[in-house]
Amino acid sequence: MVKLVEYDDASPEVRAVYEDIARTRGIDPRDVNNAWKAQAIHPKNMARFWERAKTIMAPGALDHVTKELIYLAVSISQQCEYCIASHTHQARKKGASEAQLAEMFAIVGLAVEGNRMASAYRIPVDPMFDE
Amino acid sequence: MVKLVEYDDASPEVRAVYEDIARTRGIDPRDVNNAWKAQAIHPKNMARFWERAKTIMAPGALDHVTKELIYLAVSISQQCEYCIASHTHQARKKGASEAQLAEMFAIVGLAVEGNRMASAYRIPVDPMFDE
Amino acid sequence: MVKLVEYDDASPEVRAVYEDIARTRGIDPRDVNNAWKAQAIHPKNMARFWERAKTIMAPGALDHVTKELIYLAVSISQQCEYCIASHTHQARKKGASEAQLAEMFAIVGLAVEGNRMASAYRIPVDPMFDE
Amino acid sequence: MVKLVEYDDASPEVRAVYEDIARTRGIDPRDVNNAWKAQAIHPKNMARFWERAKTIMAPGALDHVTKELIYLAVSISQQCEYCIASHTHQARKKGASEAQLAEMFAIVGLAVEGNRMASAYRIPVDPMFDE
Amino acid sequence: MVKLVEYDDASPEVRAVYEDIARTRGIDPRDVNNAWKAQAIHPKNMARFWERAKTIMAPGALDHVTKELIYLAVSISQQCEYCIASHTHQARKKGASEAQLAEMFAIVGLAVEGNRMASAYRIPVDPMFDE
Amino acid sequence: MVKLVEYDDASPEVRAVYEDIARTRGIDPRDVNNAWKAQAIHPKNMARFWERAKTIMAPGALDHVTKELIYLAVSISQQCEYCIASHTHQARKKGASEAQLAEMFAIVGLAVEGNRMASAYRIPVDPMFDE
Numbered sequence: 072m073v074k075l076v077e078y079d080d081a082s083p084e085v086r087a088v089y090e091d092i093a094r095t096r097g098i099d100p101r102d103v104n105n106a107w108k109a110q111a112i113h114p115k116n117m118a119r120f121w122e123r124a125k126t127i128m129a130p131g132a133l134d135h136v137t138k139e140l141i142y143l144a145v146s147i148s149q150q151c152e153y154c155i156a157s158h159t160h161q162a163r164k165k166g167a168s169e170a171q172l173a174e175m176f177a178i179v180g181l182a183v184e185g186n187r188m189a190s191a192y193r194i195p196v197d198p199m200f201d202e
Numbered sequence: 203m204v205k206l207v208e209y210d211d212a213s214p215e216v217r218a219v220y221e222d223i224a225r226t227r228g229i230d231p232r233d234v235n236n237a238w239k240a241q242a243i244h245p246k247n248m249a250r251f252w253e254r255a256k257t258i259m260a261p262g263a264l265d266h267v268t269k270e271l272i273y274l275a276v277s278i279s280q281q282c283e284y285c286i287a288s289h290t291h292q293a294r295k296k297g298a299s300e301a302q303l304a305e306m307f308a309i310v311g312l313a314v315e316g317n318r319m320a321s322a323y324r325i326p327v328d329p330m331f332d333e
Numbered sequence: 334m335v336k337l338v339e340y341d342d343a344s345p346e347v348r349a350v351y352e353d354i355a356r357t358r359g360i361d362p363r364d365v366n367n368a369w370k371a372q373a374i375h376p377k378n379m380a381r382f383w384e385r386a387k388t389i390m391a392p393g394a395l396d397h398v399t400k401e402l403i404y405l406a407v408s409i410s411q412q413c414e415y416c417i418a419s420h421t422h423q424a425r426k427k428g429a430s431e432a433q434l435a436e437m438f439a440i441v442g443l444a445v446e447g448n449r450m451a452s453a454y455r456i457p458v459d460p461m462f463d464e
Numbered sequence: 465m466v467k468l469v470e471y472d473d474a475s476p477e478v479r480a481v482y483e484d485i486a487r488t489r490g491i492d493p494r495d496v497n498n499a500w501k502a503q504a505i506h507p508k509n510m511a512r513f514w515e516r517a518k519t520i521m522a523p524g525a526l527d528h529v530t531k532e533l534i535y536l537a538v539s540i541s542q543q544c545e546y547c548i549a550s551h552t553h554q555a556r557k558k559g560a561s562e563a564q565l566a567e568m569f570a571i572v573g574l575a576v577e578g579n580r581m582a583s584a585y586r587i588p589v590d591p592m593f594d595e
Numbered sequence: 596m597v598k599l600v601e602y603d604d605a606s607p608e609v610r611a612v613y614e615d616i617a618r619t620r621g622i623d624p625r626d627v628n629n630a631w632k633a634q635a636i637h638p639k640n641m642a643r644f645w646e647r648a649k650t651i652m653a654p655g656a657l658d659h660v661t662k663e664l665i666y667l668a669v670s671i672s673q674q675c676e677y678c679i680a681s682h683t684h685q686a687r688k689k690g691a692s693e694a695q696l697a698e699m700f701a702i703v704g705l706a707v708e709g710n711r712m713a714s715a716y717r718i719p720v721d722p723m724f725d726e
Numbered sequence: 727m728v729k730l731v732e733y734d735d736a737s738p739e740v741r742a743v744y745e746d747i748a749r750t751r752g753i754d755p756r757d758v759n760n761a762w763k764a765q766a767i768h769p770k771n772m773a774r775f776w777e778r779a780k781t782i783m784a785p786g787a788l789d790h791v792t793k794e795l796i797y798l799a800v801s802i803s804q805q806c807e808y809c810i811a812s813h814t815h816q817a818r819k820k821g822a823s824e825a826q827l828a829e830m831f832a833i834v835g836l837a838v839e840g841n842r843m844a845s846a847y848r849i850p851v852d853p854m855f856d857e
Contacts, residue, residue: 073324073856104330106316109323113697119778120319120704126774127308132301137268141306142313144272145279150452150544151317151674156331170263173506175272176453177258180513182273183449184442185237186282188251190412191438192240193204199235200287201728204594244435250516251442257512281714281806282412304768307715311708311775318707321674322700332466335586335725366592368578371585375828381650382581382835385643389570394563399530403568404575406534407541413579413805418593432525437534439520444535447499448544450513454502455466461497462549463597543675543845566637569846573644576842577835583805584831597848628854630840633847644843651832656825661792665799665830666837672800675841680855694787699796701782706797709761710806712775716764717728723759724811 076111077101085111088118095125104157135165140175147179207242208232216242219249226256235288266296271306278310338373339363347373350380357387366419397427402437409441469504470494478504481511488518497550528558533568540572600635601625609635612642619649628681659689664699671703731766732756740766743773750780759812790820795830802834 078089078101086100092107093100110117128138139162146154162172188194209220209232217231223238224231241248259269270293277285293303319325340351340363348362354369355362372379390400401424408416424434450456471482471494479493485500486493503510521531532555539547555565581587602613602625610624616631617624634641652662663686670678686696712718733744733756741755747762748755765772783793794817801809817827843849 073326075326104328105325106320106323109325110319112323112693113700116319116697116701116704119701119781120315123774123778124312124316127305127312131305132299133271133305133309137271138305138309140264140268141272141275141309142316144276145310145313146317147449147453148276148279149314149317149674150449150542151320152452152455153320153325153327154313154317155452155455156327160331168263169505173509174258174262174264174269176450176506177509177512178264178269178272179276179449179453180446180509181255181258182276182285183280183445184251185255185273186277186280186285187409187412187441187445188241188247188438189237189282189284190414190417191409191441192237192243193414193417194236194240194284195204195206196284196287197235200291243431244438247435247439247442250439250519254512254516278711278715280412281711281804283714283717286714286717300767304771307712307768308771308774310711310715311771314707314711315704318671318674318703319700321676321679322671322703324676324679335588337588366590367587368582368585371587372581374585374824375831378581378828378832378835381647381832382577385647386574386578388643389567389574393567394561395533395567395571399533400567400571402526402530403534403537403571404578406538407572407575408579410538410541411576411579411805413582415582415587415589416575416579418589422593430525436520436524436526436531440526440531440534441538443517443520444538444547445542446513447517447535448539448542448547450503450509451499451544451546454499454505456498456502456546457466457468458546458549459497462553540842540846543673543842545845545848548845548848562636566640569637569843570640570643572842572846573640573839576838580802580805580834580838581831583807583810584802584834586807586810597850599850628852629849630844630847633849634843636847640843644839648836648840651829651836655829656823657795657829657833661795662829662833664788664792665796665833666840668796668800669803669834669837670841672803673838673841675844677844677849677851678837678841680851684855692787698782698786698788698793702788702793702796703800705779705782706800706809707804708775709779709797710801710804710809712765712771713761713806713808716761716767718760718764718808719728719730720808720811721759724815 073109074112075105075108077108078103081111082114084114084118088114088121091125092121106153106157136162136167136171139165140167140171144175144179147176148183204240205243206236206239208239209234212242213245215245215249219245219252222256223252237284237288267293267298267302270296271298271302275306275310278307279314335371336374337367337370339370340365343373344376346376346380350376350383353387354383368415368419398424398429398433401427402429402433406437406441409438410445466502467505468498468501470501471496474504475507477507477511481507481514484518485514499546499550529555529560529564532558533560533564537568537572540569541576597633598636599629599632601632602627605635606638608638608642612638612645615649616645630677630681660686660691660695663689664691664695668699668703671700672707728764729767730760730763732763733758736766737769739769740772743769743776746780747776761808761812791817791822791826794820795822795826799830799834802831803838 089100089103092103143158220231220234223234274289351362351365354365405420482493482496485496536551613624613627616627667682744755744758747758798813
């Protein structure tokens, strides 16, 4: 099995990240999800990824749910099993409805097909799109 | 050059699709973008894709701008040049701000990296995500 | 511009590959397509790729057109502009009809969507598929 | 576990789709594969995808086996585990031989490499391919 | 379960490949990894892939560890679970350190994001890159 | 054309990033490549990406050339035209030889095929890889 670093076995550097994740999400530092427990074998990479995620996923010009839907849509288009499982959970937890998920799924399916048709037909970019 | 079928040279079947696109978007049927003029060599495929796009991209549980941002996010994650050019144009036309585009771009970048890290570390799905 | 190695400027090693491609395709060795003229800066890689392509694309349990359609379908799903341009040309030259191309395009679009839905819904493999 | 909607627990809307799938495939509506039982939580999306799949995968200018081989080739190039499991099963059931599968697998491998080499060498499209 | 062909049940053609793999890696032919035992149902494809892998992965202008790191980096960017599991094992066995793996993981994450940003911003190639 | 922000037209925030890039690379701040001039319309994203790139691409457990080869290998596997053009240039500038590039290209081609075969044959992970 892949080694998961539990809070109680973690170095101070790793614990500090688990604690910040826990604070941000209002959970116990022992309950951070496996994405962090697995990345902990490379603490610097994990810390850098967490800092970035915390900044980028915070509500701004786009709200919490929209940000989760976009993250999930990308993860579906890239076919990442873990990311789909964790961000579907996050999206629902943050208030995404089944109707919103269904519409997003349909857009992802339409877009991945549209992307291939643009290539298949070698569609030239319209001048108006470059104005 | 790839053959683009102009409205004036199009068959009645193709014209009908151009006209419905034009009606839906409030433009002239001669001004549909190249995505349609290129797909027109296979009218049945084009008609089926348009019908689906019209249904899926109409506002519902998700609004116009959110749908465009999701379509564009997927197109960026799949690296489709034409789709990025046309849907960036659409998103701005429908009211997406630079701040919203910037935040979405950052989420796409974060997600494509997160997707690879989930694979690199072979992260097992947390039981809570399957409840 | 990327450097293209023309037959008249090529080393004997490269010329030998151009000549075998020309023989196989019934063309002049000066008319091999750019895929070869560009790869020629790394003769060993080019020679190895050509040997493999010649063997794999020769008619066998699958005929010429079916093989070209499969190669093209993969290239569309991977969104490779050059490969789509060259293999659409090859497929038509070998006898693929517009109706066959249209049906293949539709299958590619359906499959890339189906692939994402399998991920989005995290569909478990049916036991019968493992028998 | 992901929720699978069984026929006996399904809404009339979902049952109607299961029954049409069963009719088309000559099976019992309780035996539709998991791809449908999982998508059933979003009935409209499932119904739309089934309608399209039924139309596109029906024999036409391309026969049953060729269509399955193309769908499977795309699924392999996109690395979709469920789709590969289900369509390998379908392809064999519809008559694809091991020799045909082996040749298709080799073409997929050749194409995904050829696609990258076209990018690595930045190969310009030959003018003849645009005629 | 997918059928794995064990050495003792293998045809002479398959055994010969297992033996060459074993010789090259200094292991017992009964201990080749599943990648070979699964591909063995198509002996010609397996033999061709092994011949190529043996040649390409042998130390040359790039050493053993660098070659494994590149193979693994590509497998992570393509999100191939089996390949990541087997080549992470290979890389460590050949001497890659955790620090080297951590730096490579970070480069993969940076590159997959950089790749999308190049598409998102539709960045034109600088003339100097074509000199 | 996509808008490129030149140094002389840039805001102080953007100029500061151009100057740090220029310092790091020993060039004039007016000569940063298009990747930066295009991303400059979203200064915060550009600054964050540059900070990360500077840290990750600096020599450490892996040297300059190896890091560039890995970045380029990922960009080829993801088929990013701009990234391939710019990082091929960088790799040669930092001392990568044609022989090293040729071997890396061959590994990328082998890996993208190997990745698909792992999926096509649904190869189960060997227990030893989880130890």
